[in-house]
Amino acid sequence: IQRARAWLESRPPAEEVLIVGATLDAANELTRGVAKEKVAAFGWHRLTLSQLAATMAAPVLATRGLIPLSRIGAEAIVARVVHQLNEEGRLSRYHAVAVGPGFVRAVSGVVTELRLARLPLDAISGAAPDLRPLIATYEAELKGAGLTDWPGVLALATEAASANGTNVHRFAGLPMLLLDVPIGNEAEFAFVRALA
Numbered sequence: 001i002q003r004a005r006a007w008l009e010s011r012p013p014a015e016e017v018l019i020v021g022a023t024l025d026a027a028n029e030l031t032r033g034v035a036k037e038k039v040a041a042f043g044w045h046r047l048t049l050s051q052l053a054a055t056m057a058a059p060v061l062a063t064r065g066l067i068p069l070s071r072i073g074a075e076a077i078v079a080r081v082v083h084q085l086n087e088e089g090r091l092s093r094y095h096a097v098a099v100g101p102g103f104v105r106a107v108s109g110v111v112t113e114l115r116l117a118r119l120p121l122d123a124i125s126g127a128a129p130d131l132r133p134l135i136a137t138y139e140a141e142l143k144g145a146g147l148t149d150w151p152g153v154l155a156l157a158t159e160a161a162s163a164n165g166t167n168v169h170r171f172a173g174l175p176m177l178l179l180d181v182p183i184g185n186e187a188e189f190a191f192v193r194a195l196a
Helices: 002-009 024-038 049-064 071-087 103-116 121-127 129-145 150-161 186-195
Strands: 017-021 044-048 176-179
Touching: 002 024, 002 176, 017 024, 017 049, 024 044, 024 176, 044 049, 049 150, 049 186, 071 103, 071 129, 103 129, 103 150, 103 186, 121 129, 150 186
Parallel strands: 017 044, 017 176
Antiparallel strands: none
């Protein structure tokens, strides 16, 4: 915290700075403490990692006509996919448990984790071939409906953070302070790496 305070104190009061906190309260508390001592500070953007990703992905989402999907929305898509594949007899070993309570939520979590790990479908097929139709159909449903889930939002934010020319987001390239931000998966790591 002291190093973060010292870094912020060394910045000019009108310089745009990106402060990414583990929580918004943490970023705000640090900023308020430094701003009190500096008397004034403006242009300091305080966000969490998920807020920053959503903000940076928003122009790309709009340009491509994509709508971000909530966790519950992703579960609904997975429920539809599970039902469809079960009716078609394509769930293989999952057929017996597909109608059981909790299956859809579990599969939705697995799909999200694998997408956050940025594993290609071929790698997943090699390790867990029964998941391939679930993930492939899920991704096709998202594409067909013009939707994207959280891993998709992170991928678009990473694209926006590393874009060149006219597509550069205004937050890209700003001096940045990461305040105890937990990085929980490969997609978040790629986003932070692109920003840094």
